[in-house]
Amino acid sequence: MELVASMSIERTLEVSNEQGLHVRPARQFVEIASKFTADITVAKDGRQVDGKSIIAIMTLGAHNGSIVTIAADGPDAQDALDALTKVITGESETE
Amino acid sequence: MDVTVSGRHVDITPAIKDYAVRRVSKLSKYFAGTEKVHVTLNVEGARHWAEIVLSPGKGAPLIVAAETDDMYATIDSVTDKAEARLTKYKEKLYGRRSRAKQAAAEAPLPPKPVPSQLVDLGEGHMKLLDFISADAVLDDLAADDKAGAIEQMVQALVDAGQLKQGDLKGVLKSLLRREELGSTGIGRGVAVPHAKHGAVKHLVGTVAVSKNGIDFDSLDGEPTHVLFLLIASTDPEVSESYLKALERVSAVIRDDNFAKFLRRVRGKDEIVELLKEYDEAE
Numbered sequence: 538m539e540l541v542a543s544m545s546i547e548r549t550l551e552v553s554n555e556q557g558l559h560v561r562p563a564r565q566f567v568e569i570a571s572k573f574t575a576d577i578t579v580a581k582d583g584r585q586v587d588g589k590s591i592i593a594i595m596t597l598g599a600h601n602g603s604i605v606t607i608a609a610d611g612p613d614a615q616d617a618l619d620a621l622t623k624v625i626t627g628e629s630e631t632e
Numbered sequence: 633m634d635v636t637v638s639g640r641h642v643d644i645t646p647a648i649k650d651y652a653v654r655r656v657s658k659l660s661k662y663f664a665g666t667e668k669v670h671v672t673l674n675v676e677g678a679r680h681w682a683e684i685v686l687s688p689g690k691g692a693p694l695i696v697a698a699e700t701d702d703m704y705a706t707i708d709s710v711t712d713k714a715e716a717r718l719t720k721y722k723e724k725l726y727g728r729r730s731r732a733k734q735a736a737a738e739a740p741l742p743p744k745p746v747p748s749q750l751v752d753l754g755e756g757h758m759k760l761l762d763f764i765s766a767d768a769v770l771d772d773l774a775a776d777d778k779a780g781a782i783e784q785m786v787q788a789l790v791d792a793g794q795l796k797q798g799d800l801k802g803v804l805k806s807l808l809r810r811e812e813l814g815s816t817g818i819g820r821g822v823a824v825p826h827a828k829h830g831a832v833k834h835l836v837g838t839v840a841v842s843k844n845g846i847d848f849d850s851l852d853g854e855p856t857h858v859l860f861l862l863i864a865s866t867d868p869e870v871s872e873s874y875l876k877a878l879e880r881v882s883a884v885i886r887d888d889n890f891a892k893f894l895r896r897v898r899g900k901d902e903i904v905e906l907l908k909e910y911d912e913a914e
Contacts, residue, residue: 551636559875560824561814564851582687591818591851595882598693600875602638602670602685 544575547608548618554627557600560591566624567591575611577621588621633660639673648673648703655711656684662718671710673703681868682710694718695872758876759911760839760884763862766904767792768838771897773859778848782807782825785840785861792838795863799831803863817850821895822885824878826862835873837862839903841894858894884910 554562558579570577570588577588581603586593588607599605605625609617622628635656637649652671659669668687675681683697694717698710768788775781786804789795795803806827810816817823823846838861845855860881864874884890890910897903 557875559878560816560818560826564814564818567851592820592822592882592885595818596879596886598876598879600685600693600695600872602636602672603687603693604668 544612544614545608545610546614546618547606548622549604549606550622550625552599552601552603552605552625554625555601557603558594558597558605558625559600560595562624562627563591563594566594566621569620569624570617573609573611573613573617573620575609575614575617577610577617578608580606580608633657633663634668635671636669637671637673639675641673641675643675644673644703648707651704652682652707655707656714659686659711659714659718662715671707673707675703680706682706683868683872684710684714686714695876697868697872699868758873758880760880760907761904761911763835763837763873763877764860764907765789765792765794765836765838766900768794769900769903770838770840771900771903773840773842773846775842776844776846778811778846779808781840781842781846781856781859782811782861785825785838785859786863788840789836789838789861789863794836794838795831799829803827803829803831807861807863815849815851817848817856818882818885819850819852819854820885821845821850821854821857821891822881823848823850823856823859824862824881825859826864826874826878828864828866828874830866832863832865833867835862835864835877837877839894839907841903843895858891 552558556562558566567589578585579588579594579597581597581599584597586597607618607621635653637652639649652673656669656671670685672683678701679699680701680703681699686694696710696713696717698706698713700706700709770785770788773781773784775784783804786800790797790800806829807825810827811825816825840859842857845857848856850856862874862877893906894903897906
């Protein structure tokens with residue numbers, strides 16, 4: 538019987554994406570998050586929401602400079618976290 | 633109180649940042665201690681601009697901004713504004729008290745998270761009807777495509793006196809350009825087309841319902857039946873309000889019943905009543 542190592546990790550970051558996590562970056566976040574099998578959540582000020590729902594993320598009010606915690610739970614958690622970190626820090630923004 | 637400052641312009645020296653931290657730290661007397669405060673400083677030509685975002689333990693953040701032609705003056709101004717807002721809200725909560733009583737109230741930590749409530753609702757909380765023009769609400773969109781729907785809604789704002797007819801084309805262009813960057817169809821049958829434009833001095837918006845559904849190229853592939861249109865001012869001090877408006881819209885949509893009810897009601901007045909109900913329910 539093979540056991541697949543499943544990871545549950547989280548990372549706390551400052552949102553340095555210029556518009557914060559609103560509509561467009563939230564959409565980008567969700568599109569990327571949805572590609573991973575891991576469960577993804579985003580938390581801000583004690584409120585945790587589903588990282589694969591753009592509407593849920595938009596309710597967080599994660600403006601530029603706010604602190605959020607992304608958590609990923611599943612076999613590809615590490616990759617998910619790395620990819621999503623880029624969205625939050627604005628590295629993967631294409632203008 | 634956790635204060636952070638960001639400012640990327642070369643004119644924003646460490647001395648200026650220190651000044652910002654010192655001034656903003658004085659706001660700590662309004663809080664219990666775990667609040668995060670972020671100050672953003674920016675310089676654009678002669679415009680020296682600052683924004684403070686106070687994030688309480690729970691509830692909406694308090695955002696204030698100020699602009700002058702001197703960064704030190706701006707920091708003073710924005711801190712004063714933040715203090716004025718906090719004082720106003722504190723008075724609402726506690727009523728007029730003598731100084732002694734107030735000092736006594738501040739000193740020991742209250743068991744309930746009262747300082748968080750200081751910025752929860754009231755000042756920071758935006759209501760749907762704060763930005764939706766009741767007169768521009770459309771209860772049965774005739775258009776069957778995205779551009780047509782957006783145009784109908786902008787025309788409704790013109791007819792309601794919120795926009796000039798001459799600005800319609802420009803505003804429409806901005807809205808459609810924004811759609812090209814990525815559809816505002818956020819799923820659950822809702823779309824939030826929005827843009828910033830010089831034609832408005834403050835946030836202007838409306839809501840429309842489409843019975844037949846419009847293809848908005850939504851994230852979940854479903855047709856759009858409810859549209860919230862927002863046009864924000866380009867003035868940085870005011871433009872943050874459109875993000876709060878979008879947050880408010882998202883919060884309301886999370887309620888499964890909201891979109892359902894919205895599609896069931898008949899007529900503009902019933903739509904406005906529904907929005908009022910949701911605003912008052914908070």
